[in-house]
Amino acid sequence: MINIPKGTKDVLPTQSYKWQYIESAAREVARVYNLSEIRTPVFEHTELFRRGVGETTDVVGKEMYTFLDKGNRSITLKPEGTAGAVRLFIENGLSSQPSPVKTFYITPAFRYERPQSGRLREFHQFGIEIFGSPSPETDAEVIFAASSFLNKLKIKDVSLEINSIGCRICRNQYNQALKDYYRPHLDGVCETCRTRFETNPLRLLDCKEEDCKKIAQAAPKITDYLCPDCRAHFERLQDILTSANLPFKVNPRIVRGLDYYTRTVFEFVTDSIGAQGTVCGGGRYDGLVAQLGGPDTPAIGFAAGIERLMLLMDSVGAPFPDPPKISIYIAGMDDLTRLKSLEIAEQLRKNGVSCEIDHMNRSLKSQLKYADKLGAKYVAVIGSDELSSGIVNIKKMSDGSTASVKLQDICKYLKEEQL
Numbered sequence: 001m002i003n004i005p006k007g008t009k010d011v012l013p014t015q016s017y018k019w020q021y022i023e024s025a026a027r028e029v030a031r032v033y034n035l036s037e038i039r040t041p042v043f044e045h046t047e048l049f050r051r052g053v054g055e056t057t058d059v060v061g062k063e064m065y066t067f068l069d070k071g072n073r074s075i076t077l078k079p080e081g082t083a084g085a086v087r088l089f090i091e092n093g094l095s096s097q098p099s100p101v102k103t104f105y106i107t108p109a110f111r112y113e114r115p116q117s118g119r120l121r122e123f124h125q126f127g128i129e130i131f132g133s134p135s136p137e138t139d140a141e142v143i144f145a146a147s148s149f150l151n152k153l154k155i156k157d158v159s160l161e162i163n164s165i166g167c168r169i170c171r172n173q174y175n176q177a178l179k180d181y182y183r184p185h186l187d188g189v190c191e192t193c194r195t196r197f198e199t200n201p202l203r204l205l206d207c208k209e210e211d212c213k214k215i216a217q218a219a220p221k222i223t224d225y226l227c228p229d230c231r232a233h234f235e236r237l238q239d240i241l242t243s244a245n246l247p248f249k250v251n252p253r254i255v256r257g258l259d260y261y262t263r264t265v266f267e268f269v270t271d272s273i274g275a276q277g278t279v280c281g282g283g284r285y286d287g288l289v290a291q292l293g294g295p296d297t298p299a300i301g302f303a304a305g306i307e308r309l310m311l312l313m314d315s316v317g318a319p320f321p322d323p324p325k326i327s328i329y330i331a332g333m334d335d336l337t338r339l340k341s342l343e344i345a346e347q348l349r350k351n352g353v354s355c356e357i358d359h360m361n362r363s364l365k366s367q368l369k370y371a372d373k374l375g376a377k378y379v380a381v382i383g384s385d386e387l388s389s390g391i392v393n394i395k396k397m398s399d400g401s402t403a404s405v406k407l408q409d410i411c412k413y414l415k416e417e418q419l
């Protein structure tokens with residue numbers, strides 16, 4: 001038999017309600033924050049990610065699913081949602097809409113990483129992207145949206161860490177300081193970091209090799225190099241978060257794994273699911289729209305990994321709702337009564353009542369067993385008596401009580417019962 005590819009997961013029929021629950025929480029947050037859904041293709045031209053996410057990142061350098069299509073074009077499965085959202089914003093002229101343009105998405109993403117708990121090759125993100133506002137109030141709103149998403153799912157075991165990685169002006173000075181610090185350590189860092197030293201010193205802080213991590217610990221902090229504008233922006237954001245009573249920690253080591261960030265970056269992290277503890281990450285990317293050929297447009301967003309959230313919810317015992325149960329099972333005994341069951345079932349379904357009937361020609365006894373297994377809230381048995389009298393006994397499974405109901409009134413009865 002052919003197995004599922006490494007690093008991917010099936011969603012089973014008994015588990016999909018958990019996905020629907022998380023996705024509906026995401027959609028509800030999007031609704032109250034006035035974010036409109038966007039959908040971009042699963043694949044894009046490779047160039048979009050190379051230029052958008054950055055050549056020196058692990059995501060682009062090592063992890064992309066890239067292939068030539070039959071027309072010899074280089075195509076890449078999206079490793080994240082931001083680059084595609086920016087392309088959509090530019091290509092569809094959304095900059096002519098009143099600012100800010102507030103969007104969200106739920107999307108699969110693909111990274112050729114070494115799979116482990118919380119790290120997959122195909123995973124899913126709920127992300128938001130807000131275009132057009134440079135203000136720290138928007139940074140706060142994006143963080144509030146992420147926080148209320150986690151709250152909605154009753155996830156308590158996460159903390160918010162924020163940082164500012166400055167703009168082009170302060171980054172230049174900081175890169176110099178980083179290079180001065182790393183120069184005497186170059187023999188102790190990995191091959192990739194030696195390249196990063198030349199091409200993108202900020203990425204040195206993002207290396208996952210143990211030796212490199214140790215050296216990164218004593219590196220200069222970006223927050224000591226912020227220009228006055230970036231400093232004021234970062235302080236204002238902290239004031240807003242403080243006055244909203246949203247606890248946070250400034251972590252000057254957060255640089256994020258993607259190159260497009262400017263100023264604010266943030267992560268919601270947890271210790272409860274092992275090494276892959278970042279459940280949600282985001283930040284400002286004021287240069288990206290222009291860099292990809294659009295008008296100069298500040299922007300900010302985040303993405304939360306749905307599989308990681310699910311792991312976290314399972315590990316901290318955050319509640320999922322009960323799996324959905326059918327309202328009524330309608331048993332039939334022979335061709336005629338089965339036909340009537342089917343007719344009643346269709347009528348109920350048209351009226352929004354979930355129901356099930358026999359598909360397998362089971363005996364009445366095993367139909368009742370099956371109804372119990374399905375967790376049906378009510379059971380009705382249509383026999384020849386019920387057909388001739390036009391009246392059926394409906395059994396309420398939670399307490400065993402029964403009610404005599406006209407066949408044509410089953411729907412009315414169930415609706416009244418479930419009020």
Ligand code: HAM
Nearest residue numbers: 080082119120123278279280281282283301302303305
């Ligand atoms: P990211 O930090 O690369 O940011 O990914 C966001 C979230 O996706 C992570 O916090 C994690 O929960 C999940 N994630 C990432 N890689 C994996 C993986 N291999 N397996 C399972 N889950 C994973 C971004 O993608 C940015 N586009 C976020 C953003 C939006 N920044 C601004 N706007």
